[in-house]
Amino acid sequence: MHMADALISPVVGGTLWVVSGGLIAFCARKVKQTLRDNLVPMMGVLGAFIFAAQMINFSIPGTGSSGHLGGGLILTVLIGPYAAFLVIASVLTVQAFFFADGGLLALGCNIFNLGFFPAFVAYPLIYRVIAKNQHGTSRAWVAALVAAVVGLQLGAFSVVLETKASGISELPFGAFVLMMLPIHLAIGVVEGLATATVISFVARARPEALPTAPASGASVSLRPVLIGLAITTVIIGGVVSWFASTHPDGLEWSMAKVSGKEELESPGAGIHESLAKVQEKTAFLPDYGFKFTEAAPETAASAEHAAAPETEPWPAVNAGTSVAGIVGGLMTLVLACLVGFVFRTRSIQSAHGQG
C-alpha cells in the first residue's frame, strides 16, 4: 500500500513530510538517549533483514496470489517503537530511492502510514496491553493478530484520507474505503500470523533478544504518542479545511460530476459549461470546434459561454485537451529527446577528452 507521488498533492505530501520528519527527529533523539550502543548495528542489519524478507514471497492458499511481510510490528517488538520507526522509515526511504516504490513526495505519507501506526499505536496500545511481554503464548498470538490488523487498517484508512485530501484520484470516498479496508484486513491477518510465529520462534531460540520484563528500557510512555497524534490530527484537519476553503466550489463540482453520469438522458448545466470552454479553447482550429457546436445544443452553449470563462471550477478544463496543447506537447517531447541526445554525446566526449 505504498502511495505514489502521482496521486498526492504537494500540500498533503508536504504536510506528511513535516509530520514524519518530526517523528524521525524525535525518535533519533530517543534512540540516542537509550544508551544501547548495539542498537546502531542492530537497526541497520534489521533494516536490511526487512528489505530481504520482503523479497521472499509465500503463496496464500486458495487465492493464487502471494504475500510478504511488512515487518513493522516485528521490529517494534524486537527493538522498541523509536528504533523500529527509524528502521521502517529507512527501509521506505531506500525503497523509494532505488525501486521507485512509493516516491519522494509520498515518502512522508508512506513513513507515517506504515511506521507510525504499528510503532506508536498497534504496539503500545494493543500488543503490549494484550501480550504483557509473554512472548510465544496464546495471549501473544491474539495480541499480534489484533495489533497487526488494527495497524494495517489504520494505515489503509490513512491512505484513503491522504488520497482524498489530495483530490487527484476521482475515486469516491466510500468506494475507496470499501476497496482498501477489506484487502488490508486480509493482509493484516497474514501479517499478524507471521509476526506471532516469528516472535515465538525468536522467543524460543533467543529468549534474551526479546524484552521480557515490562520495566525494561523498551517501555513507552503514551504521552508523546498522544501528543503526536493530536498534532497530526490538527495538521491534517488544517490541511483538509485549507483545501476546502481554496476550493469553495469543490462540493458543487463533485455534484456536477455525479450528475455528469446521466449526461445522455438530460444534459446538465455543468456539461454545457465545460463544452463551451472547450469550444473556446479549440476555436482556432475550426474543424474541431465545429464538431462541438454540433454536438451540444447551441443556445445553451452560447448562453453559458458568457458566464463561464473566469469562474471555472478548479479541475479546470484547460489547454491540456486542446490541439495546440497536443501539438506543443509532442514538440516538447521531441525537443527534450534531442537535447538529451546532445548532452549525452557531449558528456561522453568530455569523458573521452579527459581520459
Added chain:
Amino acid sequence: MSHHVVEVRDLSFAYPDGTEALKEISFRIEHGEAVAIVGANGAGKSTILLHLNGYLPITHGIIRIGDVLLTRETAALARQAVGMVFQNPDDQLFMPTVAEDVAFGPLNAGLPPDQIESRVTSALERVRMLHVRERPPYRLSAGEKRSVAIATVLAMAPDILVMDEPSSNLDPRARRRLIDLLRSFEHTKIIATHDLELVVEVCSRVIVLDNGAVVADGQASDILSDESLMLAHGLERPHILGHIHPH
C-alpha cells in the same frame, strides 16, 4: 614499542546457557611472538579471542595486556593495544567506503584530521590496498576484503594483532598474499585458525585447545609434527611438514 606481554591466568568461562567454554586456561605470550591457537570446532578458540578484546566479562581468572589488568573499566584501554581482525570481513567492514572504514578507529580515538588521513593512507599502503580506498567494501573480492579488514586494525596502531581464521574463504593466491603480509608484521600475533599450513609458515608457537582446556603449548614444529597429539584433538599433521620431519 613498550613491553607488551599478554598474560592469561586461570581463565574460566561459562556461557549463560551453562556451556562451559573455557576451563582454567593459562598462557603467557611475550612481545613479538607469533602464536597460533588451534583446536577443533567448539574447542574455545573464539571465546579466548573475545576475552582478549574485553568483550566477554571475566568471571574467573585474570587477563593482563601489558601493564593493564583487563576489567570492564580498562577494556577500552586494552582495545587500543589489541587489534582484532574478525573472521568475517563483512562484519568488520561496515562503513560506506574503504577509507571511512579504515578511519573509523582513529576517529574514535579522537585523532586530529591530518593524522587520521596519514593513518588511513599508510595502513592501506601497508596491505597494498590504496587503490580501493574510495570503493564500497561490498564491492571487494574476499582477498581484498580481508586485506582491508587488516588495514582497519593497523590504522589503530595496535601492538598486538589478534586474528580469527584469517585465511578462511580465500583463494590460493589471496591466501599466499595474506601469509606474506602476516610474516612481514613485527607485531605480537595471536592467530586462531584451522589452517595448519599457515601456522607452519607464520607462527613459532602453538597452543592446542580441546574442550576448553589447553592440552599442549610449545614450539610449532614440535607440536604440529606430533601426529598422535594432533589426531587425538581433532586435528591433523600438516602435509607441508612431511619433508621437514620425516617419521
Added chain:
Amino acid sequence: MGITDWIEIGRMDELGRMDTPAHRIDARAKAIVTLAFIVVVMSFPCHEISALTPFLLYPIVLLSLGRIPLRYILRKILIAAPFALVIGILNPFIDRQPLSVIGPFVVTGGWVSFVSIMFRFILTVGAALTLVACTGMYRLGAGLEKIGVPRVFVVQLLFLYRYLFVVSNEAVTMMRSAALRSAGRSLSFRVYISMISHLLLRSMDRADRVYRAMIARGFDGEVRVLRQSAFHWPDAIFVCGCLILFLLARIWNIADGLGQLLAGGVL
C-alpha cells in the same frame, strides 16, 4: 519485490558511483532540485497534460549528462507503475464528463486526468530515480546529513544499505535451496515462516558480530565520519537555474505556446 530487484539494486549502485558531470554536482543541490521538481509537477491542476511536457527535460538532461541508460530508468518506472495505474484507471470510469472530441473519440475528463496522473507518475518517479542514479546512496547520505537530517537516521540509512547486500545474499541463497527441493511449487506459509525466522536470527547474530567489531575499534555510540564536500559555485548556479526554469514552466504553458505558434504558422 523479488530476486531480480536485488540484482537491480546492484546495478543502481554501480551507476551511482560513476564520475560524470551529473555525478559531480553536489548531492544537496540535486536533492533540493529534485524535491522542488516533484512539488512543482504535482502542483498542476489534475487535468493538466501539455504544460507538464517541458518538465521531461530535467530528468532527460541530467540522465544524459550522467550517461545513465534511459531504457534502464524507463524499465524501472514501468515496474513501479501498478499502484498509480490501479487508482488512476478508475478516473475514466468515474469522471465521464466529455471534454473534447478527437476524430471519432470522445475524450472525457476522467481519461484526461488519468493520462495526467500517469504522466506525473513518470515525471516524479523518473526524477527520483535520476537523483539516485546520478548521486549514489553514499553521496546522497552525506548530502542529507549536511541538509540537516539527524545523524542517527543517516547512519541508519547507510548501515541498512551496507547490509542490504549481505542479508539479501543470504535470503537469495535460502530461496534457491528451498526452490531446489520444492519441485516448482511456491513457498507454503509454514516454510516461509521458518525461512524468515532463520533469516531474522542470522541477522540478529550478525548485528552482534558487527557490534563486536565496532567496539573493538573504539565505538562508543557515536558514529564519526570524515567527510569533506563543499558547495561550489556551479552547484549554486545549478540549483538557481533549475528553480527558475521550473517556475517559468509552472507559470507559462510552454508547450501550448509552442503549439499555438506552430498552428498559427500553418493556418
